[in-house]
Amino acid sequence: MLSIHHKANILRRAGYDVPAQPFPAETLHPAGASGRGVDGVYQTAQSWGKAIDALYAQYAAARAAQSLRDADEALRLAMGQCRPAKAPTAFGAAR
Secondary structure, three states, rough: OHHHHHHHHHHHHOOOOOOOOOOOOOOOOOOOOOEEEOOOOEEEEEHHHHHHHHHHHHHHHOOOHHHHHHHHHHHHHHHHHHHOOOOOOOOOOOO
């Protein structure tokens, strides 16, 4: 299982906007109901971890969907190449 920090690094390399990690002192600014302070920095490690987990789940689902689309396209191309050059006529022989 990947750590939250490892997931955050993967998301950054993939080009996702990763929320700022909370400072060691988690109460620098009062947090609102959403767990964010005035400047948008996540105030608790727990809420930051949940945000990273949610982003990573979206990232993993998008990658899986792309992989399935790629496999489907490859299968369709392979099936198209296996068809006979000419379809048989009504008498059973190709012309």
